[in-house]
Amino acid sequence: MRLSILDLALVRHGQPVREALLETVALARRAEALGRFERIWYAEHHNMSAIASAATSVLIAHIAAATSTIRVGAGGIMLPNHSPLVIAEQFGTLAELHPGRIDLGLGRAPGTDQRTLLALRRDPRASEYFPQDILELQGYLGDESRIEGIAATPGRGTHVPLYILGSSLYGAQLAAALGLPYAFASHFAPDALEQAVEAYRAGFRPSDQLDRPYVIAACNVVAVDDPAEAGSMYEKVLRSRARRMVTAPGPLSESDVDALMAGPAGAQARHMLRYCAVGDGPAVAAYLSSFAERVHADEVMVTNQALGLDARLRALEILATACP
Numbered sequence: 001m002r003l004s005i006l007d008l009a010l011v012r013h014g015q016p017v018r019e020a021l022l023e024t025v026a027l028a029r030r031a032e033a034l035g036r037f038e039r040i041w042y043a044e045h046h047n048m049s050a051i052a053s054a055a056t057s058v059l060i061a062h063i064a065a066a067t068s069t070i071r072v073g074a075g076g077i078m079l080p081n082h083s084p085l086v087i088a089e090q091f092g093t094l095a096e097l098h099p100g101r102i103d104l105g106l107g108r109a110p111g112t113d114q115r116t117l118l119a120l121r122r123d124p125r126a127s128e129y130f131p132q133d134i135l136e137l138q139g140y141l142g143d144e145s146r147i148e149g150i151a152a153t154p155g156r157g158t159h160v161p162l163y164i165l166g167s168s169l170y171g172a173q174l175a176a177a178l179g180l181p182y183a184f185a186s187h188f189a190p191d192a193l194e195q196a197v198e199a200y201r202a203g204f205r206p207s208d209q210l211d212r213p214y215v216i217a218a219c220n221v222v223a224v225d226d227p228a229e230a231g232s233m234y235e236k237v238l239r240s241r242a243r244r245m246v247t248a249p250g251p252l253s254e255s256d257v258d259a260l261m262a263g264p265a266g267a268q269a270r271h272m273l274r275y276c277a278v279g280d281g282p283a284v285a286a287y288l289s290s291f292a293e294r295v296h297a298d299e300v301m302v303t304n305q306a307l308g309l310d311a312r313l314r315a316l317e318i319l320a321t322a323c324p
Contacts, residue, residue, distance in 0.1 A: 001292050002299035003323055004038040005031055005316075006075050006187065006218055009053040012307075013243070013251065020052045021059070023309045028063045030313050032070040036320035038299060039103055041075030046112035046120065050244045057090040064098040073103025075183060075301070076165040078110055080126035081117075084133045085152060088140030092155025104141075105163040105183055106134060108171065131174055138162060161209060163216070172196035172203075179207025186295075187218035187303045190274040197296055217297035220276035222305050223284045223315040223322075230279045237305045241269040276305070281322030288323065 007027055011020040024042075031037045042053040042060060053059050056074050064072045077087055087104070094102045108130045110117045117124060139146035141160050164175035164182050167189035175182035182200045186193045197215050204213040222234050242260045243252055245268060252260075260266055277287035292300050306315040 001289055001323060002038050003036060003288075003319065004216070004299055004301045005040040006301050006303045007040055007042055007053075008051055008303060009042060009059065011050050011052050013050075017052050021062075023312075024052070024059070025063060025066045026309060027304075027312060027316065028067050028070065028072070030316055032067045034316060034320040036323065037070065037316075039071035039073060041073050041103065041105060041301070043075050044078045044081070044107075046110075047116040048112070057087075057094065060102070061094055061097070064094065064101060069101075071101050071103055072098070073163075074105050075103075076105030076107040076163070078107045079130060079133050079137070080108060081110060081120055081122050084137035085140060085150065088137055088152035088155040091160045092141060092152050092158045095158035095160045096154045102160055103163060104160050105165045106137075107165040131178075134162065134164075134174075134178065159209075166196065168192050169196055169199050172200040176200045176203035176213070177205060179205050179210050181210060181214040181216065183216035183218070183301065185218055186275050187220050187301075188272045190271070193217060193275075194295055201296065214299075215295075215297050216299045216301050217292070217295050218275075218301045218303060219288060219291055220273050220305050221284060221288075221302045221315065221319065222276060222278045223318040224280060224306075224311075225314070225318065227280045227283065230283070233306070234276070234278045236307055238266070238269050238273065240307060241272065242266050245269065273305075277302075281318045284319065285322040 007024055009024045011017055028040050031040055042056050044056040045051045046054050056077055060072050091102060091104050108127050136146055140152035140155050141158055143157055145151050162180050164171050164180050165185060166172060167185040172182055184193050184196055201213045222237055224230050224233055239257050239261060242265045243257060245265050277284040288300050304312050304315050306312040
C-alpha cells in the first residue's frame with residue numbers, strides 16, 4: 001500500500017504562526033527519514049487562522065529545501081485564484097531547483113469563503129474555465145505552449161506532474177477525460193468517494209502523463225501507542241475540529257465545546273471524519289488497508305490528526321512501522 005501525507009500546517013489556538021511553520025519542517029524531515037511515505041502535500045487555504053499554508057508554493061519551496069528525497073507538492077493549488085502562467089512559473093522554478101520531486105495538484109474551489117474571494121481580486125466565474133486553464137498550464141510546463149508567443153521561464157520542459165483534486169463527480173470526470181491522476185478529498189468531504197472513483201476509472205483516457213488510472217484517497221489518522229488511549233484521543237480531535245468550525249469573539253470554554261459537540265458543529269465534525277483510522281499500529285494499518293481495498297485507491301494520503309508536535313511525530317513513526 002502506497003502511503004503519503006497531507007500536512008494541513010495547522011496552527012493551534014494561541015500558537016505563533018512561525019512555530020507552526022517550523023513544525024511542518026520537522027514533520028517533513030521525519031517523514032523523509034522514515035522512508036515510508038511517497039510524498040507530502042500542502043493545500044491552499046485563505047483567511048483561516050488555523051491553517052498556515054496560504055502561500056502554498058512558498059511553503060513547498062521551504063520544505064523542499066529542508067529535505068532531499070521525499071516528493072513535495074500542492075494538494076492543491078486552487079487554480080481559479082491564479083493565472084496558469086504564474087503557477088507554471090512558480091512550479092517550474094520549484095522543479096528546476098528540486099528536479100523530480102515536485103507535484104502539482106489542482107483544485108477548482110476557491111479554498112475560502114466568498115468575501116475572501118473578493119479580497120483575492122478574482123472573478124467568481126473563474127472556476128468555469130478550470131478545464132481550459134489546466135490545459136493552458138499543462139502547455140506551459142510541457143515542451144510547447146498552447147498560447148502563441150508566451151512561454152513559462154522557468155517552467156517550459158519541466159513536465160511537472162499534474163493531479164486533479166476533487167470531492168465530486170465533476171473532478172473525477174475531468175481527471176478521466178484529461179488522463180490525469182485523481183485525488184479525492186475524503187478526509188473532509190467523504191460522501192461521493194466511491195461513486196467518483198468508479199466514474200474516474202470507467203471514463204479514463206490514457207495521456208502522455210499517465211497510461212492507466214491512478215487514484216489517491218485521503219484518510220484521517222489518529223495513531224497512538226496504547227489502544228486504550230485511542231478513543232479519548234479521537235474525541236479530542238473531534239472537539240478540536242468543532243472549535244475550528246465556529247467564529248467566536250474569545251476563547252471557548254470546555255462547556256462551550258460541549259454545547260458545540262451536541263449541536264450541528266459536532267455532527268459536522270463527525271461527518272467530516274467519517275474516514276478515520278483510529279488506534280495503535282496494527283489497528284490503523286488494518287483500517288487503511290481495508291479502506292484502500294474498498295475504495296480502489298492506488299495510494300492513501302493520510303492527514304495526521306494527532307494534537308501537538310510530539311504526538312504527530314510519533315504517529316508518523318507508528319504508521320511507518322505498522323505499514324511496512
